[in-house]
Amino acid sequence: MVDLRSLEVFYWTATLCSFRRAAERLNTTQPAVSQRIAALEETFGLKLFERRARSVCLTAKGRELLVYAERFLRLRTEMMSAIASSDTMKGVLRLGVSETIVHTWLMRFIEAMSQTYPGVTVDLSVDISPNMREALLSRDLDLAFLVGPITIPSLVNLPLCSYSVAWIASPRLDLGPGEVTLADLVRHPIITYPKNTNPYVQLHDLLARSNLPPPRLYSNASLSTIVRMTVEGIGVCVIPPEVVSREIESGELRVLPTEVLLPDIAFSAAYANTPDCGLAAPAARLACAVAGGTGLQ
Template sequence: MDLASLEAFLAIADSGGFSAAGERLHLTQPAVSKRIAALEAQLGRRLFDRIGREVALTEAGQALLPRARRILAELEDTRRALGNLDAEVGGRLSFATSHHIGLHRLPPLLRRFGQTHPQAALDLRFLDSEQAWAEVLHGRLELAITTLGPAAAPLRTVPVWDDPLEFVVAPEHPLAGRGEVTLGDLAAHPAVLPDANTFTHRIVADRFAAEGLAPRLRMTTNTMETLKMLASVGLAWSVLPHTMLDAQTVVLRVPGVALRRQLGYVTHAGRTLSNAARAFMALLDDAAGPASVHGH
């Protein structure tokens, strides 16, 4: 098995098609097909069923998938370990963050990293937190800087920023004029929140559930700026980080309810990190200050 064919196999499995895999690998579709044909010939097994435009893994393909991931992850780990032998901070750092953190928390750190380590190339992707964690788990990214949820081995989380959350409405919303509101009051009005599978949604939903309530969702979106806009035009109430508050929305006082989330970074405990990743983590640790606790 050659590595190029394994890379093509994984790209198809992850993207769901030969064309999409070609775009990811910067190859033509016939070149991708040729690599898969060679791999299938070597293994003596068909790896994909092609049903019209749909591509599905065969039983042999499903058996190969985790092994192919391990082989390529081990190779990338070896490359990083050897690259770290010279102490320079160079090469490419592939990491992901959310739009909110990228806009509101990272700019000064990105500027400092670029000034301190001009030889390093940053490959920054904007992903939802849960998707970014999956990319770290599978070895496609070294680092994810996201909202932190419950972590299980082999992922390792390090908190950097405490992020208080506030209930907000438009100035003309029926609840805006009240000195105090309850979760019951909020449950009686429509809400706009992040998707149900996000860490932030779970923080909100769990607090309501503790009182036997549930938010009445009008719609969901994972972009905090969009949530702010929808709340500010009076469509519904929402929950926003304290850092985003301004005159466009009114903060509701909900006695006894203090929501907050942790923002930080996620790495894979079993993978070798590049010098560039270690250098960026050091900047994050500095931003966290001495209260940062490593590993959860």
């Protein structure tokens, strides 16, 4: 008799093309995965995988079985979502988060997760959106709060929040009390997000179209470092004001009055569209509720 656990092992082995990676994903051992697959093949009396040196691939019958395995696992997820209490959900949620979210409402989300799903542990990593996108596709993350949406069919995207971007500087910079032009801004180093992110690309394109002398453009993956450099008067940063609300209130930083505008940064909760996305889907919906409650949408 084929059980759901064996189908789950089969699904992840087929999806990740590896006994080892399937074992890591399911928190078990590679021999245990091999035994499950061997038992399935014995049950059906045929080979489900072609073994290679460092990977496996499905046979024709294996591809047929994958369709049924996905149906069973998706139905189990739907059943648990509809019937089970949130208190009964257990496991580890591997969550990737943009640092902008860390500086705004992430702690409220962690608190809400703890109250709603006390049996779930959140394994948190902070990274830039391009890296998290790849981690979602390779199944190294279950859920990510990143700049989005990501237009890939294998990923589900839920809109979280959006932030306007401002030009922010220390009062010690000589920029005057009135409106600041782009020419005034680029007299100082410009500090912003890393090069392979949308905010950096949009800023770079704006400056390239300006016909002004090329500015000193400093990119940094650490928002904390960007804020510190700006407070120290090294340059003008281009980030959401919400990230530095305390520094603005204390007078360490100020939002510069300017008509030089950049697009808002939109964030999404993204997770793989897999039949057993049990923890990721409700956690993403909870994040939407938390982000919506901040008044940022």
